[in-house]
Amino acid sequence: MQVPAPFDYERATSVDHVLTLLAERPGDARIVAGGHSLLPMMKLRLAQPEMLIDINDLTDLDYIRVDGDEIAIGAMTRHAGLLSSALLGEHYRIFRDAERVIADPIVRNRGTIGGSLCQADPSEDLSAVASALRATVVIQSATGRRTVDARDFHQGPYETAVGDAEMLVEVRVPIRPGAGSAYEKVERRAGDWAVASAGAFVQLDGDTIKDVGLGLTAVGAPHFTCVEAEEALRGQAASAENVAAAAQLCHDACQPQADQRGPEDYKRHLARELSRRVLTTSIARARGEQS
Amino acid sequence: MQVTMTVNGNEVTEDIEPRLLLVHFVRDVLGLTGTHWGCDTSNCGACVLWLDDVPVKSCTTLAVMASGRSVRTVEDLAQGGVLDPVQEGFMQEHGLQCGFCTPGMLMTARWLLDHDADPDENTIREAIAGNVCRCTGYENIVRSIRWAAAHADGAEQQAAPATDEVTA
Structure with missing residues (x-):
């Protein structure tokens, strides 16, 4: 029987309430949203916060909407909401691709985008999606809001840019008209963490790659991406040869660790092959050749 | 701490530890053993019940998180002696x-x-x-x-x- 260590529990009524509670217990308190990453860690005693702040009543943080030239996603938006969103489906198929393979439908009813990013698991799928899209993350504190690039958000396994008395409140993704995007994951069984995953978006100007973003997870890719591959593709022809060369750079740049999910060379192979596939699909979608 | 929630249409109030998981609350505190306690790791789904009309894995949900909300378990499926x-x-x-x-x-x-x-x-x-x-x-x-x-x-x-x- 897995039982968390004892803790105090508070249910927050507003973001300000969360920030007040965090300030009262610096370093001791953790925010819980869906709880499907944090509670398993607590059951295994890998995490032992002395206080949990439940933010499930903050339903005003559950939204996906256009805000200027960006899509704004509230921190309490659940995986199921990301999967079913027509707005995200229209602009970024990468979310639908990824959400279909994140955990299972029941877990997706609980887990949130804010919780997933703040858990900062090295195999987290949404971290790769946010990195691929060069999203930004809005962090709120008692003194105001600040914005951090998704690629600077993760500072190591289970470590983020969110300070002790701060809270992630929103994820923002630039709208890129005409962009195609895609996500692919290899997992040992349905709903598992990734052996490796890759995500991409591609924006075309004729047959030239105007802009591109790559995301990689579970393969030790710095900042969940491969900037070498992105730089190699930008301004180049959207050809199979160029895509294959960029995928090889992903293979070379990642730093996977052998574990129960596979040896290092297999994970490097997956980084290359999945990068090639998501870039190819993104190009096809940008051209309107594939739904 | 005290929690109050609606379980299968009935309001219940209990005094529990915050660390008590919802699956153990319905099984051991309320005696509703229809919900099963399986893998304990949110993988198997034997513990699925509804929280505010949405299926969730109750081994990965705290009972206190259900306070003020409604829970529906498998015991509520059959109505008036007729199976769902x-x-x-x-x-x-x-x-x-x-x-x-x-x-x-x-x-x-x-x-x-x-x-x-x-x-x-x-x-x-x-x-x-x-x-x-x-x-x-x-x-x-x-x-x-x-x-x-x-x-x-x-x-x-x-x-x-x-x-x-x-x-x-």
């Missing part, structure tokens, strides 16, 4: 062998059919991807849910077994 069509379907199509996964399967299936009255096989298989069965190979579970979809009006339903048989 999904329960009837699992009987008619042999959707269980050992029965351990069945409560979670039933709660997931009921929610699916409430939102998609005529799901195809792929839709059913995706919907139950968070519910693991080690006996049936899923074929008969898919048939059972299809049966329930085809008999949503309650036709051919039998009387529910006596309560002590259901909870034994």
Whole structure:
């Protein structure tokens, strides 16, 4: 029987309430949203916060909407909401691709985008999606809001840019008209963490790659991406040869660790092959050749 | 700390530790042992119940998180001594062998059919991807849910077994 260590529990009524509670217990308190990453860690005693702040009543943080030239996603938006969103489906198929393979439908009813990013698991799928899209993350504190690039958000396994008395409140993704995007994951069984995953978006100007973003997870890719591959593709022809060369750079740049999910060379192979596939699909979608 | 919630339509108030998981609350505090405690790691789905009308894994939800909300467990499926069509379907199509996964399967299936009255096989298989069965190979579970979809009006339903048989 897995039982968390004892803790105090508070249910927050507003973001300000969360920030007040965090300030009262610096370093001791953790925010819980869906709880499907944090509670398993607590059951295994890998995490032992002395206080949990439940933010499930903050339903005003559950939204996906256009805000200027960006899509704004509230921190309490659940995986199921990301999967079913027509707005995200229209602009970024990468979310639908990824959400279909994140955990299972029941877990997706609980887990949130804010919780997933703040858990900062090295195999987290949404971290790769946010990195691929060069999203930004809005962090709120008692003194105001600040914005951090998704690629600077993760500072190591289970470590983020969110300070002790701060809270992630929103994820923002630039709208890129005409962009195609895609996500692919290899997992040992349905709903598992990734052996490796890759995500991409591609924006075309004729047959030239105007802009591109790559995301990689579970393969030790710095900042969940491969900037070498992105730089190699930008301004180049959207050809199979160029895509294959960029995928090889992903293979070379990642730093996977052998574990129960596979040896290092297999994970490097997956980084290359999945990068090639998501870039190819993104190009096809940008051209309107594939739904 | 004190929690108050609605469970299967009844308001309950209990004094519990914040670290008590919802699955243990319904089973050990309320005595509703229809919800099963399986893998304890949010993988198997035997503990699925509804929290505010959405299926969740109760081994990965704190009971205090359900305070002020409504919980529905498998005990609430049969109404007035008549089985829910999904329960009837699992009987008619042999959707269980050992029965351990069945409560979670039933709660997931009921929610699916409430939102998609005529799901195809792929839709059913995706919907139950968070519910693991080690006996049936899923074929008969898919048939059972299809049966329930085809008999949503309650036709051919039998009387529910006596309560002590259901909870034994």
